[in-house]
Amino acid sequence: MLSVGFYVWWLCVNSCLFLAEFCFIQNFTKVRAKKFMVPYVLLSDLLTLWVMYDQSGGVLRLLLHTGIIVCFTRFVLKLKWVAAVAPTLIILTLFTFMEGFQTVLMRWLSEQTMEKRMGIVLQMLISGMLVLMLAAILRYVSKKYGDTGQQRISSYLYTLLLPCIFIVWVIRSGLGLDMWMNSEAMGNRFFEEQSVLWAVAWLLGTCVIFFIILKLVHKIIVLSIQEREQKSLEDQVKKQRIYLAEAEKRNEHYRRFQHDIDNHFLVLTGLFREKKYDEAREYFEHLHDVSDRLLIGIKTGNPAADILLNEKIGFAKSNGIQVKYDVNLPSDCVVENMDLCIILANALDNAIQACMKENRQPEISLIVRKRYHFLVIEIENTNLKHGKPEYGTGLKNIKHTVEKYEGTMEIESGGGTFRLTVLLCMKPFAKGE
Template structure:
């Protein structure tokens, strides 16, 4: 029977808890997990659990080791940001201990009379323990759903959760550590523990809900800022459309005259002049066409307007943007990035009075990474530092939403903005 207890309580239950913890960590942080990650972490936790039993560590010390193990695994193996690894590890262990503490207290209330347990009672105890592990997994799933049900960005603002969650975890250490006695006189104490653990659960739910609402407010503020920027740029769109319309109407009006001139040049065998004239016609048609075909209609319209304005300001534009047909990238997020990146470049180039004015815009997907690069020329005499205004901050916020980042290269005669998105196709949050 001892062997069965070891196999069930130590191997099976602890293994399932370790798998659940790592699943929560990977899903919560948007880090893709492989099979060897689960095997390695489960083996690591078996070693830690075994040492805890062998050395007979205090409950507070064992909790600290488990948090440190999950934090280290996230930073060193999964290459997750330290601040995100820390809060996720604390949150995972706190949820697990609240659920396990509730079931442990319930078990002590039921079996706290000091009566020897029969086979039926032992099977019931095993069923309660397994239910506890399943409940931990369900709690993890609910937490993930509450955070990502509406695609809210997970940024460093998640550190707001650190202090209240850590406080709840410390309270749990006191509750669980003081509930080790089992007997008839401990029933009132166990009932008190049950109330405290339910209160801890309620506090954690309230903290997560408050943070969820806070992120929703941040998201609405970001969208409002974007709408304000779009409203301010409507006149630019109108001016660009008028410009293109006038060019197209003028070209259509003169098309017959162009054909007549070309026909006369060919009849006179003045082929060189005919080629030159065709070249001029090509320049006119290029100005009336879309400057960039990305594969995304919304971005095509946006860049058509933005890059058309750049051409009017005599800025040489090279656009090689390719948007994947099927991806988790939202059109609004792409508009925020491209609109701010191009606007910043055009504004900088508008003040450039000497040198070659150019704007290079490119984007492509490689595996689970989507990369955007915007480069523009700048005056070598202009050594002013780059300031993160609203535009760059909006781009940074969008990049963090997809677990990405931005980087800036500020050379003597160029400025380059790189935006990286992580868009694993197999992960969805519903």
């Protein structure tokens, strides 16, 4: 029977391991639940203590460990079953690697001639070093690949890690690595020293496969995200072209109306001269309807921006969102209509979506003005969510457009508001320069 000190040490080491697991799950899923950290570690420690006392098999330990991780991500973090697959598989694969190396080293250690006390000390040091290595790897994986961990496709791609777990278990069972705990089996000298080297080589090779799979999965997910964003950008470009086509059509109708306005006045004058007041009133009402259809509530000096803003602001107001705007586009604005519409459309769509989630007094403020050789666009909306703002597809499209004009994009979040400030440099793009 192991000494009490060894049990205490083993529990402390495993507590550090489970704490590292907890932090990995939080970082990988982007869900914060610090208040559940102590219960998670204590429950995992109880499992470890029971396994040590009962001398349970490795498969049972793996299943119980899987159950704790899955139940925690599903019922505590409120993630979907599918979303719990990726972090669970990564933890279990690395945990299996750690146990694999541990069984190899312990088997080798058990065949060495040394005092019992020295053997226990070496076991403690080996287990501690392996736990520290696993904690460091979990931290590295969460930082390197956590940004794609919650993509839907990742839950399916990370199942590619299952063969790594299978390979480790085949190595352990095929070479009899777990027999170091069985004194009778040890007496048979079943395990040769050369097998230790082969086992280490196989385990290291499996680790290499693990990291290759991680990198490939991450690359596939990134390409999938980029393809989706490219499709979204193409859809937005199509919409901006529609705005431009509508603006050109409206301008054509307006020019025709202006050209014919004198003729309309002549007709009205003739009707009044002949005292045909009813016909004159009917003609005037028809003329008024035509002019109303041509006029837009928002006048910025840019027909495409007028149509876009009229649609977006009208949609926001119809959803109970108060909109304040002060838009003054300079006559010498060199920002292309397509680029201007992309910035305004994405920014307003994000602001409207955020405000529609608010339960009290949602409000959007839009300011567009020229300052020296820069065009400044400021959009602010109420936002009760806290934390660091994330770059969605809309903001990435804005950033891509801003870079074209050597400008900057700044995001501020706090005090119940979200503010996006875009600065576009117009001077280098001015005609003749």
